[in-house]
Amino acid sequence: MAHNVTQLPRHMPLITPHEAELLRPLSRLAYCNPFLPERLELEQAALGGEYEPEEHVAWSRTAASHYERPNVVRLTALADRLATKLRAKLATGVTATAEELRLYDDLVVYVLYYRWIATLSPAGVSGHKAAVGPAWESFRHAHQHFHEVAGLPTGDDAAAHLFACLHQVRRAFRGIFDCILGDSLPAARLRAQVWQSIFTHDMRRYRRSLYSQMGDFSTLITGPSGTGKELVARAIALSQFIAVDPQTGRLCSKPDLGFVAINLSALSPTLVESELFGHCRGAYTGAVGDRTGWLETCPEHGAVFLDEIGELDPAIQVKLLRVVQSRSFCRLGETTERPFKGKVIAATNRDLAAEMQAGRFREDLYYRLCSDRIETPSLREQVDDRPEALGGLILLLCERVAGDEAPGLAVEVQRWIEQRLPTDYPWQGNIRELEQCVRNVLVRQEYAPRTVDQPSAQRLPGWLAGADEHKLSADDLLRRFCTSVYARLDNYEHAAKQLGLDRRTVRSKIDSSLLAELRHKEEPLKPS
Numbered sequence: 001m002a003h004n005v006t007q008l009p010r011h012m013p014l015i016t017p018h019e020a021e022l023l024r025p026l027s028r029l030a031y032c033n034p035f036l037p038e039r040l041e042l043e044q045a046a047l048g049g050e051y052e053p054e055e056h057v058a059w060s061r062t063a064a065s066h067y068e069r070p071n072v073v074r075l076t077a078l079a080d081r082l083a084t085k086l087r088a089k090l091a092t093g094v095t096a097t098a099e100e101l102r103l104y105d106d107l108v109v110y111v112l113y114y115r116w117i118a119t120l121s122p123a124g125v126s127g128h129k130a131a132v133g134p135a136w137e138s139f140r141h142a143h144q145h146f147h148e149v150a151g152l153p154t155g156d157d158a159a160a161h162l163f164a165c166l167h168q169v170r171r172a173f174r175g176i177f178d179c180i181l182g183d184s185l186p187a188a189r190l191r192a193q194v195w196q197s198i199f200t201h202d203m204r205r206y207r208r209s210l211y212s213q214m215g216d217f218s219t220l221i222t223g224p225s226g227t228g229k230e231l232v233a234r235a236i237a238l239s240q241f242i243a244v245d246p247q248t249g250r251l252c253s254k255p256d257l258g259f260v261a262i263n264l265s266a267l268s269p270t271l272v273e274s275e276l277f278g279h280c281r282g283a284y285t286g287a288v289g290d291r292t293g294w295l296e297t298c299p300e301h302g303a304v305f306l307d308e309i310g311e312l313d314p315a316i317q318v319k320l321l322r323v324v325q326s327r328s329f330c331r332l333g334e335t336t337e338r339p340f341k342g343k344v345i346a347a348t349n350r351d352l353a354a355e356m357q358a359g360r361f362r363e364d365l366y367y368r369l370c371s372d373r374i375e376t377p378s379l380r381e382q383v384d385d386r387p388e389a390l391g392g393l394i395l396l397l398c399e400r401v402a403g404d405e406a407p408g409l410a411v412e413v414q415r416w417i418e419q420r421l422p423t424d425y426p427w428q429g430n431i432r433e434l435e436q437c438v439r440n441v442l443v444r445q446e447y448a449p450r451t452v453d454q455p456s457a458q459r460l461p462g463w464l465a466g467a468d469e470h471k472l473s474a475d476d477l478l479r480r481f482c483t484s485v486y487a488r489l490d491n492y493e494h495a496a497k498q499l500g501l502d503r504r505t506v507r508s509k510i511d512s513s514l515l516a517e518l519r520h521k522e523e524p525l526k527p528s
């Protein structure tokens, strides 16, 4: 190929100022978080006048825009042409500066990714077979083709590592973009946070070295019920780095085996221990044989998801702390140490700060778990940020349950909501409730929300959320009630009198974060 190119003088710069205008933003696009508004800004900077304005604050899935975004299609073509041109210049012997080489290297990453994506079926391939056969051969060939002329690392190992990283990017993108829905800023922030949880904020450093160490970082997901905490956990778990075998181009393990979810509130402490750690025969009454626990079966690229971590028995909290600290554990009834290779992801809708204050949750475990923390926004927060986000969500949820019938069903659901629910309807069950609403309207042409049909005097104030589902303990209830009375009266003496408790008891029951929240919202307490 180099033979057809006119010989250029050696002192000529590799990149012209005009090319640099495209190349600089492209270089950043190759490593940026696709869910931050920055992504759209960079596309605009690269395309200039050719940029087609987007009405969204950041990339999100809408019924209209799936994968073929016009700006990306344009950019990909431009990037491909520029990479081919620069490669040809390099082949003539033009010497590049270190900065030019860095920009060229980033451009090649961008081009290789989109060339590979173009070989996938429209539905995309997430399994390990995606890395096999012709796709790998053409990737390896292109990697060699672009790198060798620039003196950049070539060879199967370098190609396989980049291929593994790009495969991970693809899995993460699909897990986040396809599953975590919502066209509001809080939803966009959530997607960006999940991306960061997987790749950190610096993807270059991740590609260089951190890719093999992210299992050491536990993730704590907090947020109200029905806001997608499990969805987020799944996206993170199934998007961990998996190496590619340079001989075959296959991923060394299957990504879809990497997620195990345990609901800690649904199991007795003994069962939780046995599920997590495994046991040997006779470890407790009923342990009739050896059992391998989830910590043991979790692969290196996988994660164990501990849902409702706030409900974990204190004795097991100590054992879990050891797992996240030393990454080893023993089966019940055994003293042999076994390694834990995966990642721990925990979630709760409880206020862990209050749980710690009340002595029910260990601080040391909390600090080990929250090295990476993600907060899922409520549906109300999303709709308050962008009222149209509700319609977008309804349409996408309708697609999930009714396929091609989605547009018609979405109109019915939206009409029902507008006519029958107040505009400030709290959506206490969040997106799970919205899903139920969609299903109910599909089946019965109506939805019976619990709170709306009740007389307003019977509705629960926000600080009692969960009480109607019997999710609160008696102590929780007392703490919240004391906090709420104190928030209104702002005086321990008066609060104690009203509550019929002594002053010190009231003081000890105050939940500081709930207090801050109540003061912030100035939520009125109904007169007693």
Ligand SMILES: Nc1ncnc2c1ncn2[C@@H]1O[C@H](COP(=O)(O)OP(=O)(O)OP(=O)(O)O)[C@@H](O)[C@H]1O
Residues within 6 Å of the ligand: 179, 180, 181, 182, 223, 224, 225, 226, 227, 228, 229, 230, 231, 232, 307, 348, 349, 376, 431, 432, 435
């Ligand atoms: N952002 C979202 N995008 C799409 N679907 C969502 C989102 N959030 C929640 N859902 C849907 O709502 C339902 C509940 O989600 P999930 O179980 O992940 O919530 P959760 O926060 O873990 O709830 P809980 O605290 O009760 O366990 C699921 O069907 C999920 O697909």
